[in-house]
Amino acid sequence: MKRLLVIYSAVILASVLNFLYAQSNQNLILNGGFESGFDGWLPLWTRDPNVGEILIDITTSRTGEKSAKIIHKGEHDWSLNTAKRIPVNFGEWFEYSAWFKLTGQGEAILCITTYDSKGDPLDWTFAEKRTGETISWTNLTVRFPIPNEVAFILPRVIGIGPATVWVDDVSLRKVNTTKPGSNIPKSIVLENNFIKATFETEHGTFNVVDKRNNHLWSQKSISSGIVFLDIKTNGSNQLILDMYHPQTSLELEAGFTLANDAPEILMELHSSGAMPELIHFPHPFVTEKGTYLVVPMNEGISYPVDDESIKPIRLIGYGGHGICMGFWGVTDGIAAQMTIIETPDDMSIQITRIDGTLAIYPIWEPQMGRFGYTRRLRYIFFNDGGHVAMCKKYREYSKRIGLFKTLVEKQRENPNVDLLIGAVNIWCWEKDAPAFVRQIKEAGIDKILWSNAQSPENIKKLNDMGVLTSRYDIYQDVMDPENFKYLASAHRLAY
């Protein structure tokens, strides 16, 4: 399902959330319970031909006597649309709800398609919520405000993959609200001796000028689904955004604080409550051709941002096969922008492509199903030093949080660390490792880390030759085997 880029304008609501649970109005969906057959609904659409059918099931219902039953055998998506687009106004709030039963591998998704005043679609799957297989009738409800530029909405039930899905009691109700409040400025400026950061309230993006070299760092909005409710300042150096995330029904507050005496902005994201979906925020800084990303994946990788062979990828912030240190950055070799992830435990970074060049933004994940603790990022701007300046900055930060330990300090505890410094890391399945290492040494390589398993006799021979021997052990799967059934996959043996 392709999601169209939607740009939300800021909405001020004088009293943000007291209306959410206010008395609901009438159901705007005709025949949401399918008691009159398919009155008010369009025929089922499927992406692949001849893979889906829909019927009224008179043996299964949540209320009344009937429900809609969709039998879909295709791998791709299907859609059941209401027949009429509903005219809406900027700032109005709605509650959209339906009940589902589902068997099979696929998913059912409650969502809204938004349209502008010309009738052109803006977002095919705004305010979506989804379910996989259910045990009994399951409710999906989403509450959302109408973003600026949206003139019509079309409530839909869609799905993806093979499944049998029953739908009943679909309702869309306008929620009583207070009207949007006074206007907010188009932009808000945070400025110190180093940088001038202008927050554009229309798109929710920063333009940051580094005053030392006049370099402009601009963010571009992604389709995050987040709606801004209120934007205010706290003193001259802090910007506070009140936001709403329809997919999770979470209220969010983001604070951006400019440092007094450094080219740095601290972002803090607060919320509380259950977090059933990921949150994509804030927007990425776009990159320019000729620059390169700096990503601490494994030993560290830099990606030319205009290299088309590099595919978008999501990297976890908290473990192997993700990033090994909590930061990312971009540089032209001199000027640089770096983001230190001060809370990397429940998040990922997404490398994406915007207007042809690579860029990175954060994705926040739940902490045991909830938003949990305050999430923090620190933007840092360099006028010189490129990726080396970034690394030095991270070194300074790692000292502050107690992660820093030099090789000299490690060597005091384990003299073999000396063998590691400057060593090649050999991964090799050669059975006669000593003979192979002898050849490597004859070729002029003195320092060797041998990483693959060998017999005890061979290990001793390697050690006697001055080779550091080790093996790749991971401990993430050391657990009661009874718990394996709760995991998607598990390594049975450390290797």
Ligand SMILES: [Ca+2]
């Ligand atoms: Ca019904």
